[in-house]
Amino acid sequence: MTNIENHIRKKIWECFKANSENSLDPDGYVSEPEYNLIPGIEIEGFREDFEDGSGNELYKKFRAAHSSSALAVNTFARWRKDPSSLNIFGNTNFNTLKFEGKCSTGLGGTPPNLDILLTNDDSIVGIESKFTEFLKQKKPHFSSSYQREKLPQAEDEWWGLLEKVRDGDSQYLDVAQLIKHYLGLRCLNDKDSLSNHKITLLYLFWEPENWKDYEVFRNHRKEIENFINQVKDTSVEFVAKSYHELWTEWDSQNDITNHLESLRKRYSFPV
Numbered sequence: 561m562t563n564i565e566n567h568i569r570k571k572i573w574e575c576f577k578a579n580s581e582n583s584l585d586p587d588g589y590v591s592e593p594e595y596n597l598i599p600g601i602e603i604e605g606f607r608e609d610f611e612d613g614s615g616n617e618l619y620k621k622f623r624a625a626h627s628s629s630a631l632a633v634n635t636f637a638r639w640r641k642d643p644s645s646l647n648i649f650g651n652t653n654f655n656t657l658k659f660e661g662k663c664s665t666g667l668g669g670t671p672p673n674l675d676i677l678l679t680n681d682d683s684i685v686g687i688e689s690k691f692t693e694f695l696k697q698k699k700p701h702f703s704s705s706y707q708r709e710k711l712p713q714a715e716d717e718w719w720g721l722l723e724k725v726r727d728g729d730s731q732y733l734d735v736a737q738l739i740k741h742y743l744g745l746r747c748l749n750d751k752d753s754l755s756n757h758k759i760t761l762l763y764l765f766w767e768p769e770n771w772k773d774y775e776v777f778r779n780h781r782k783e784i785e786n787f788i789n790q791v792k793d794t795s796v797e798f799v800a801k802s803y804h805e806l807w808t809e810w811d812s813q814n815d816i817t818n819h820l821e822s823l824r825k826r827y828s829f830p831v
Contacts, residue, residue, distance in 0.1 A: 564776055565695040568768070569626050571831040572692070576625040579825045589623045596623060596630045598822040601637045606659050609640075613660025613673050628691035631766060631827065632675040633659060635803065636687075638819055643678065647810065648762065649799065654680045661686065663744025666713070667705045672740045675764075683758045686745050688738065690765040694780050697730035702739075713746035715794050721787075732776065733783040738763065742796050763800040770830040771802075804828065 561569075573588045582595035590596050594603040610618035610629075622630050636657065639646040643657035661677025663686065676687035706726075708719060718739060725735050738761065745759050763784065771777035784800045791798050807820055 562696055564774065565692060568695060568831050569692055571768070571829065572626045575826065575829050584625055588625045590625070591623070593618050593622050593630075596625065596627065596634075597637075598634045598826050600819060600822065601634055605640045606633055606637050609659035613662070617660065617673075626692045628689045628693060628766075629659075629675055631691050631803065632687065632689035632764070634826065635806075635823060636676055638816070645815075646678070647813070648678065648685055648760075649801075649809070651680070651683055651685065651760075654678045654685075663741065663748050665711065665740055665743040666747050667710060669705075672737070672744050674741055674744070679757070682756075683760065684745060684748060685760045685762060686741055687762045687764055688741055690734075690763070692766070694732045694734065694765065695776055697732055698734050698736075699730045700725040700728050700734075700736040702726050702736060711743060714743060717791050717794050718742055718796075721790050731783055732780040733787060735787060738787070738798070742791075742798075745796055759796045761796055761798050763798070764806065765800070765802055766827065767802045767804060768831040769804075769828060774831075 569588060573584055576584060576588075580595070582590050584590060597603065607618065610622070617629055621627055622633075624630070636646070637659075639654075640657055640659070643654035644652070646652065646654055646657065656677075656679045658677045659675065661674040662671045663674055663677070664671035674686040675689040676685075678685040678687070702722065706722065708714070711719070714722070721735070722739050725731075725739075741761055745761060765780070767777055768774075788798055788800065803823075807823060810816060810820060
């Protein structure tokens with residue numbers, strides 16, 4: 561773990577302890593997943609999604625105070641049973657909201673899991689949530705099965721990017737994961753019930769209130785901007801927002817004022 565990652569995780573744990581009656585172990589984990597939820601979010605509302613997902617996430621990584629999947633659940637689970645009023649950059653009237661949405665690339669094996677998968681009558685929105693993962697640079701990697709002839713859904717821009725970063729330099733932005741999500745969303749769009757839907761891949765990431773003071777957050781944003789420029793004008797729109805930016809967009813919705821207050825108590829602070 562890098563020094564900055566260790567420093568920020570400790571701040572996250574401090575904020576958790578200040579706003580929860582539950583305790584954390586030395587690694588920042590609660591003993592039960594429900595202890596990681598903000599007021600108003602109940603585990604029975606989303607447990608089935610995680611049990612259907614890959615990797616037993618709910619009883620492992622989800623228990624961390626710095627869990628990106630718990631951050632996503634705390635933000636979106638209030639709409640799990642009825643997502644029709646959820647607003648994602650003006651997109652509403654969703655029919656389905658699923659956590660740990662499986663989107664196979666068509667190559668077999670364990671399919672990539674999106675933190676959230678949303679659909680309505682004309683749109684598919686896949687959301688990848690990040691909390692502290694990007695604080696440590698990661699080397700892009702694709703298995704040997706990622707070959708052009710096996711991935712007919714890959715557009716030239718995305719395939720060119722895959723070839724460019726394959727086994728390339730480490731980055732804060734997990735480009736390989738995003739490309740895999742793109743391939744999965746394209747396959748999902750091939751299904752009869754979802755054909756001709758507009759597809760959006762939303763990269764939703766956490767930052768502290770004083771993120772501009774840290775080079776790691778500034779560099780992360782530069783890598784996001786570079787990624788957007790490389791895949792713009794393709795069939796899958798890539799959009800990146802911080803959780804703070806999303807919650808600010810939701811401030812005009814009077815019916816979720818208490819929800820936003822709970823999210824900010826838990827997750828908005830300087831480091």
